[in-house]
Amino acid sequence: MEIERLSIHNLKQLITLVLELWSECEFAEEYGNYKKIIGSENEICYLGKNQEDYIAFVHIVSRNDYVAGATDLPLAYIEAIYVKSDYQKQGIAKKMITVAENWAKEKGYSQLASDANLTNSIGIDFHKKVGFEEIERIVCFIKDL
Template sequence: MHIEPISEANLRILTELALALWPDCSFEEEYEYYKRMIGSNTEVCYLVKVQEDYVGLIQLSLRTEHVEGTTTSPVAYVEGIYVKPEYRKRGIGKQLITFGESWAKQKGCTEYASDVELPNTKSIAFHQKAGFEEVNRIVCFAKKLL
């Protein structure tokens, strides 16, 4: 297993993996988003490669606004984590979380956070197994203004 940072060389496969995580997004928008991320000091993606197959990703950011359950700033934030279904239950996700922790410490962070939608019980269980502690649950609302 090898973990590598986002680059021009892996941008297309990164976008494909991201679309597996967020299927409602468009390839073109995500591709451009990740292209702009290359070289950023506050956002990064890492991909996991097993032999010749890219099998997962972790997207991290430094958040300076309020992060639920934290008291410092910036906070390292897991914006997304994904492992292909056929590679799950092998410790790859946990290794990505640990890799993200190292990145966070290098950036001077003392807190690490993430979020999961309430119905995603598998991801909630994964985060708990990875050492995250649930700090809050919310329901978000929106209203169209006419």
């Protein structure tokens, strides 16, 4: 598998993967959001490519604000990680985590954080398997007034 940094040349392929992960999102909006990442010092995406097919991505940001369990800010935070279903269980997500770790180390960070929904048992198990420590579980609420 080849790893590519997000660029204008693979932006459309990234958005295709993003929409597979979050089907409720819209192409144009996500295109605009992710285009802003290109060249950023504090945010990056990497794509995994198998021959000509883009099969995975990881989106990482620098965070300076509160992160549960963090002992050293800023830190790197995985906003999203995704591998196409046909390529799961092949170690690709673990490789994408390694890419995120390397980016964080290059930035001088000593911690990498992430999250998963309470109902995402596969995601929770994956995080634990690749060395993340579970910090807390919460249920968030909001009431429109």
